[in-house]
Amino acid sequence: MNLCESRTLVNLMRAFAGECQAHARYYYAAEAAKHQKLPVIQQAFQYTADQEYEHAGVFLKQLRTAGLENVDISAGYPVDLETDALALLRSAQHGEAEERSILYPDFARVAREEGFEPIAFLFDAIAKVEGTHSDRFAELANLLESGQLFSKGGGQTRWVCLNCGHVIEGPDAPAQCPVCQHEQGYFVRQEYALFTR
Ligand SMILES: [Fe+2]
Ligand SMILES: [Fe+2]
Known part of the structure; x- marks a missing residue:
């Protein structure tokens, strides 16, 4: 199948758009955490944001191989309504979990069906990275929520x-x-x- 006529092309653009937005959202979240005197959360968001930027680049490289100057998509993306650090961590945790277990596995399956195995590999590999992002945000959210981000609550x-x-x-x-x-x-x-x- 020609990439230009595939669902995989649209999925690549959706993924590119999603990664660009995650990169931006996490930098905004980092700023919010900084204002709440949580530089550790700020740095976790920045570190993860930089990986999302690289994921965007991986998808853009594949999009270029189609040789089209424009690809139309219709898709929904999250809006972080709450801006406190805990809500932002939870929202990021859930978004990453969705990418890991629903979105990218589905994109990989379609790519495989359409005969784009190298692209399927990328969706699968990046799904696993998003899993580590989800786990990281969950762990930090749990520590913050339970008052243990800066206290072990006994022991050294x-x-x-x-x-x-x-x-x-x-x-x-x-x-x-x-x-x-x-x-x-x-x-x-x-x-x-x-x-x-
Ligand atoms: Fe990503
Ligand atoms: Fe991620």
Whole structure:
């Protein structure tokens, strides 16, 4: 089948549009988290947003192979009505879960039926990444909701300052980093910090 006449072409454009919007929505969510003094949530949104931007690029590369200058679509996309960090995390968690288990598996199935196996592989692979996004947002939302984002509630754990890298052990993240003086919102449990294990 020619890509220009396929449902896969439309699905690629829907996916491209969705990834571009996720990239933007997560940067807006990051800004909101920053205003709520939650730089750790801000950074999680930015880190994930940058991956969505790369997913958009993967889909755009495939779209270019059709050689068309315009592709029409009709699709619905989420609007984040609430702007507090917890609501944004939950909304992102659910959107990612839908991509992982419904949207991209469906796009992969159609691509396979139409004979575009390499594109089916990309939809499947990116579905798995969205699964890790959903899990990340769920975990952070659970910690925030239960008051455990900066408190282990007993026992010791290691906390890393995302600003200066200072590591401190204790049941709670300090109110302020003793090294760089940045607020508690910069602290993250060591198991969630990149490159510090
Ligand atoms: Fe994505
Ligand atoms: Fe994602």
